[in-house]
Amino acid sequence: xxxxxxxxRPCSPDEIDKSVLKEGAVIVEGAYSPEQCETFxxxxxxxxxxxxxxxxxxxxxxxGTFQGPTTSSLHSLVGAIPSxxxxxxxxxxxxxxxxxxxxxxxxxxxSVAEYMARHPGQELQGLHRDTFSWRHVPVGEQPIALTVxxxxxxxxxxxxxxxVVPGSYGGPxxxxxxxxxxxxxxxxxxxxxxxxxxxxxxxGGANTxxxxxxxxxxxxxxxxxxxxxxNSTLSVPPSIARDLPVELQELLGYSxxxxxxxxxxxxxxxxxx
Numbered sequence: 001x002x003x004x005x006x007x008x009r010p011c012s013p014d015e016i017d018k019s020v021l022k023e024g025a026v027i028v029e030g031a032y033s034p035e036q037c038e039t040f041x042x043x044x045x046x047x048x049x050x051x052x053x054x055x056x057x058x059x060x061x062x063x064g065t066f067q068g069p070t071t072s073s074l075h076s077l078v079g080a081i082p083s084x085x086x087x088x089x090x091x092x093x094x095x096x097x098x099x100x101x102x103x104x105x106x107x108x109x110x111s112v113a114e115y116m117a118r119h120p121g122q123e124l125q126g127l128h129r130d131t132f133s134w135r136h137v138p139v140g141e142q143p144i145a146l147t148v149x150x151x152x153x154x155x156x157x158x159x160x161x162x163x164v165v166p167g168s169y170g171g172p173x174x175x176x177x178x179x180x181x182x183x184x185x186x187x188x189x190x191x192x193x194x195x196x197x198x199x200x201x202x203x204g205g206a207n208t209x210x211x212x213x214x215x216x217x218x219x220x221x222x223x224x225x226x227x228x229x230x231n232s233t234l235s236v237p238p239s240i241a242r243d244l245p246v247e248l249q250e251l252l253g254y255s256x257x258x259x260x261x262x263x264x265x266x267x268x269x270x271x272x273x
Contacts, residue, residue: 025196032191061266075265097221105223118214125204127177133258135173145198145222151188152215160205168201242272
């Protein structure tokens with residue numbers, strides 16, 4: 001059974017990158033301070049309190065449904081949570097994403113920034129690769145995307161710390177999942193961040209506690225060429241697109257392919273209502 005390399009800050013970029021590319025994952029200890037984590041959680045609580053409809057929408061969205069019935073979520077954080085912008089720009093995480101994706105792309109995109117709260121009773125998530133929606137893209141030694149799970153509170157075996165299978169990258173997203181005996185849990189202290197190749201098999205753990213909620217700040221970074229030539233959802237904004245034929249709306253990007261192209265975790269046509 002493999003292990004997940006761990007590095008405290010200040011981190012060596014070479015060591016972080018090597019761990020991601022060789023083992024498939026790395027843990028950056030203390031990526032965020034306890035104060036940053038508590039500020040983020042307080043802002044999430046305030047936003048949900050002031051926007052109850054947004055929280056309800058997120059829980060019933062495509063991404064929210066995928067996370068399970070006892071996991072609550074909030075998506076598109078940069079536009080909703082004040083501290084999210086600086087957290088996305090955390091230098092160790094963003095630097096790693098830029099470097100490990102550089103062989104295949106000159107620039108990168110933030111593909112998702114979301115909050116998840118896995119409550120007691122949440123069952124074990126199946127092992128999967130985050131590249132499944134890009135399953136037709138040729139695979140190889142170099143990753144096309146990087147996933148980040150940052151602990152806003154401690155990740156423990158009991159509250160469902162993320163499981164990863166070291167070395168299980170590089171194959172098609174449709175490969176059968178490895179045996180659970182090959183997986184290990186990434187226990188994290190508040191502020192630690194787990195970075196892994198999006199083609200690494202992983203899954204959320206079961207929360208078997210009575211009251212301990214696992215609070216997660218999750219991000220994804222991807223190669224920038226996985227998108228259209230024109231950014232039609234900017235050039236044809238919702239105020240114009242809502243009056244167009246549905247078929248044209250979908251061609252412009254007001255549509256989704258599995259979990260790609262979502263609006264706040266759900267159907268992008270919801271932006272037209």
